[in-house]
Amino acid sequence: MADRKLRAVDLAAERGERRLFEHLHFTLSPGQLLQVSGRNGSGKTSLLRILSGLSRATEGDVFWGEERIQSIDGGTGSCLGYLGHHNALKDDLSAEENILIAGRLGGGSPDRDSALSMLERLGLAGYEDLPTRFLSQGQKRRVALARLLLQRRPLMILDEPYAALDVQVIEVLRSSIEAHLAQRGMIVITTHQAVDIDGDCHRLHLG
């Protein structure tokens, strides 16, 4: 499991009538990061959704090791964590409850202490018990990031993780990403900002 590669073979995607990209090939090995760049509407989010098995590619396939990403034993979610544009938080639950429930849903048994310490690392100490509807956009994003980082899946797919974050949290995220790469994890990320990450980074430009 730990040493499987993520392979995209001859991917193509369409939105409406428009072809976003075609003949896209790449292989991502453990310990590597792929930064997807491109202007708005070039298909970054579509690519990430295809990689995470949420959407189907018009052509081509995504493989995790030798298996197709949609038909992995135990579901796509057993190998990857995905953070899209939505934070996927329940407004009426507190940050802590959101994280713990998501952890249990994923089949783990998350403990309260690691959830609290992760929230504290992301600068949310004192906000754990507040329903998330009272949090600001940036704070909600941080809770979603905390949830993703606690899932500890080999592959993390992040769609614009830096949106609405302040400098201090970007720094924490950067060090988390570096730690994840050092543990032979894989990351696919889209961002408009320059990320300066120590590790085996690759770039893919769309459009």
Place this chain on the structure above:
Amino acid sequence: MFHSLFALLRRDLILALRRPQDALTVVGFFVVVVALFPLGIGPDPEFLRSLAPGVLWVAALLAVMLSLERLFSDDYRDGTLEQLLLVPEPLGLLVLTKTFAHWLITGLPLVLISPLLAIQLNLRADEIVMLMLALLLGTPILSLIGSIGAALTLGLRGGGVLIALLILPLYAPPLILGAGAVDAVMHGSSAQAHLSLLGAMMVFALFATPWATAAAVRIMLD
């Protein structure tokens, strides 16, 4: 596996408790609709009694329908439905769990409050027992069939009306059997055939609808 499903059930019930108005509006709607009938058609007890099974069932059906739109749309809007697709469990079971939670929040309260409304419409004790039994078998069918409509209309404008058009025709069989069971008791015959058919329909819906709903959710999120 049950660990994940239980977590989902618990989450949905906690959310319903934190926002009780969602469940209460459904019960309120049921009570008000049934209470309007005597005002409209007059207070003759015998006439009301003969109409009661149909009135109660149609009102229950509309009340369940009113609540269907929210079955998936909240999760769709905040992105948790997307994350649910990534939970390493079969989506059909997750959807079934959500539908079960929906029934506990909306269907079961309707069953529990129906005796009060039945008394208002002059039903006798044995008829009331049959009404509750029929609703207990029938409301899960309503939630299960409704979940397909709720999934198919995800993210569409005017989804609520569309659900009604899609789902109400499919509600005809449980309506006929459910109201028929109470009618049968009223006229002194056995309701066993009605109940057996309702039970069979529930079992069928239990096995068939979650997969259809799961497929619809996948398509709508693609």
